[in-house]
Amino acid sequence: EAGVTQFPSHSVIEKGQTVTLRCDPISGHDNLYWYRRVMGKEIKFLLHFVKESKQDESGMPNNRFLAERTGGTYSTLKVQPAELEDSGVYFCASSQDRRTSGGREQFFGPGTRLTVL
Amino acid sequence: QKEVEQDPGPLSVPEGAIVSLNCTYSNSAFQYFMWYRQYSRKGPELLMYTYSSGNKEDGRFTAQVDKSSKYISLFIRDSQPSDSATYLCAMDYAGNNRKLIWGLGTSLAVNP
Numbered sequence: 001e002a003g004v005t006q007f008p009s010h011s012v013i014e015k016g017q018t019v020t021l022r023c024d025p026i027s028g029h030d031n032l033y034w035y036r037r038v039m040g041k042e043i044k045f046l047l048h049f050v051k052e053s054k055q056d057e058s059g060m061p062n063n064r065f066l067a068e069r070t071g072g073t074y075s076t077l078k079v080q081p082a083e084l085e086d087s088g089v090y091f092c093a094s095s096q097d098r099r100t101s102g103g104r105e106q107f108f109g110p111g112t113r114l115t116v117l
Numbered sequence: 118q119k120e121v122e123q124d125p126g127p128l129s130v131p132e133g134a135i136v137s138l139n140c141t142y143s144n145s146a147f148q149y150f151m152w153y154r155q156y157s158r159k160g161p162e163l164l165m166y167t168y169s170s171g172n173k174e175d176g177r178f179t180a181q182v183d184k185s186s187k188y189i190s191l192f193i194r195d196s197q198p199s200d201s202a203t204y205l206c207a208m209d210y211a212g213n214n215r216k217l218i219w220g221l222g223t224s225l226a227v228n229p
Contacts, residue, residue, distance in 0.1 A: 108160030
């Protein structure tokens with residue numbers, strides 16, 4: 001079974017440009033999460049989808065960040081326009097239905113390393 | 118004050134040693150306590166999780182939670198070079214929102 005995949009693995013862009021990160025969760029996982037790790041800081045929650053709906057987007061830094069999850073499958077995270085402080089590693093995770101015993105385990109992708117120059 | 122405190126290390130031990138990793142937290146509402154392992158350039162991988170207080174053992178790994186002290190630990194027995202990684206603690210609240218609150222992670226090196 002394929003794990004969580006993320007694309008691209010690394011992106012280098014100029015300040016002011018737009019970048020779109022993609023996450024493909026494990027098939028059948030209703031829950032999808034985005035996290036970010038800035039160098040030297042803890043991993044921080046950004047948002048949580050249940051199927052195609054945003055359950056919690058309290059961690060989104062500002063309105064330059066837009067997340068979507070088309071048809072409850074893959075998700076994209078767009079940063080427009082990018083700023084220097086957006087640099088970091090963006091992780092995506094997915095988990096099963098919360099009502100199942102396995103629903104608490106979040107499976108993580110390898111992350112997208114974003115560098116804004 | 119950070120919600121979760123974790124010493125980033127680095128921690129270096131000889132092969133076969135017992136490793137003790139720990140985190141403290143400030144929010145008494147946390148109910149689930151996780152330990153993740155992360156290898157370089159990979160995503161975090163769940164090792165163990167514990168609900169509320171108590172101990173949980175899985176092979177060479179033991180997780181302990183002391184809610185009265187707001188302190189959690191991960192013990193690794195007979196450590197192996199393959200255990201060299203960053204170990205992150207994470208916590209969340211009971212309920213439907215599963216957003217995880219993370220420690221900084223502790224970098225561990227097990228030397229042959």
